[in-house]
Amino acid sequence: MELKNGAKVPDFKLPSPDGEVKLSDYRGKKVVLYFYPHDMTPTCTQQACDFRDAHMELLAGDAVVLGVSTDELDKHARFRDKYELPFLLLSDPNHEVCEQYGVWQQKKLYGREYMGIVRSTFLIDEQGKLIREWRNIKLKGHVQAVLDALRSDGEEATGKPESAARSASKPKQH
Secondary structure: OOOOOOOEEOOEEEOOEEEEHHHHHHHHOOEEEEOOOOOHHHHHHHHHHHHHOOOOHHOOOEEEEEEEEEHHHHHHHHHHHHOOOOOEEEEEOOOOOHHOOOOEEEEEEEEEEEEEOOEEEEOOOOOEEEEEEEEEEOOOOOHHHHHHHHOOOOHHHOOOOOHHHHHHHOOOOO
């Protein structure tokens, strides 16, 4: 399945250390859905901590963060607790959701080929439609790029000027 800006993303249900999570439960909020290879590795730890450090800004943009890897729930819980991550980590051990989002791919490391998660992030709007995607990302500046896209309210997906995109989709008052 190929994801397209403006199209609905696949819904899913995955376990987290805090209980089962369904993507559609977050309708009405923007979702930063990021896929990462493994808990406790240096790059994945940096990525999670970058999202942690930007958490208040993401919340201010009416967005929630969900991290997905194939790691087991107990490892997610240790990772979350060790780095005080304020968002949910979801476990996809059979890589079904990873495949739906096209991030389960053949990779190469030191000449060895294997299947794994290609580090990717998806920004999803309040109706469950894709605003923007980043694939095979590098960490430097990535969270800032997500914040910028969040602030532009999907200008990249709609093609509207930033001011028009903001007025067309003002955040809901709670």
